[in-house]
Amino acid sequence: MPVHPSLEGSTFDVDLRDRHLIYDYAAQDENGKPETWRYEMWFENEDRINYAIHGGPMAGRINFQAADYQCIRPGELWQCNWLEETGTICSLVYDIPRRKLTTLLGFSKGHWEKAADAHGDKRNPEDFDRWRGIAKLGIQTDRHMLNEQADILEDFRGPGDLKPVDKSWPTL
Template sequence: MPVRPSLQNSTFDSDLRDRHLIYDYNAQDSAGRSEKWRYEMWFQNEDRINYAIHGGPMAGRINFQAADYQCIRPGELWQCNWLEETGTICSLVFDIPRQKITTMLGFSKGHWERAEEAHGNKRNSADLERWRGLAKIGNQTDRVLLSEQADIVEDFRGPGNLKAVDNSWPTL
């Protein structure tokens, strides 16, 4: 049985619930030129994250996932972890006072090598089934690890342009 961190008596409601972040990674394209990879994350509630990717190789991806949250330091640091249908493992740390995001992504071989196929919207059944197929390419050791930091450019409450998901909707 998996162990989930308890949010009881935490500062989740004031720190994260309904918080929406838009952030940019400072990256480089394949030719070494500087570019921004824009991501958007909405911590909808204690069970779901909701996000869209607007820049970089994964641009065009709209997804929601079941997530586990843990407080590192109340009012300052939170970690959010999830597993995608593509087999990609995601871990995000939100540094509230410094307005920074630090991530570690363990891309599945299918997701990394066939990034265009990982684009789409989870609400579209064809996209979802294609993503699940990407998880079947390679094995657990065929992963590309990417560790990055991003600067938050917008921080507000509410869904913004993202659409809410019902907690009863299945993930994975």
């Protein structure tokens, strides 16, 4: 998937390539009680997003996807979008100087209502098949929309504890 504007001449290499973020959402549980949802995102390259979820209803999910990157303001704002096997639509805006992520997630009915079934690692065929199965629950308009902002706790280069992805591995 392309970088917009094109990778040539963009600030992608400086701003995002190989950048690894660990961040927290200040969220609420189903009873409205405050809780922290920790996520980890690695902008591995211009073709992939690589991430792990450590907190909240999706804790225990490890995934990678083809990603579409769009530069809003070089050196400051980038948008990254992808579609998951569960049918979930993901969009994030990374505000580099303010160390903030703003996200919009359109969870599929299956992903939101059967969150435990969305846990696992995409590299495990049983997890991957289960994810594809829960994507079939509901219809396209059965979505749970979630808007959140996260504070970045760590910002470094490299994979950290995430495993690199071979570009030949299929994604949506």
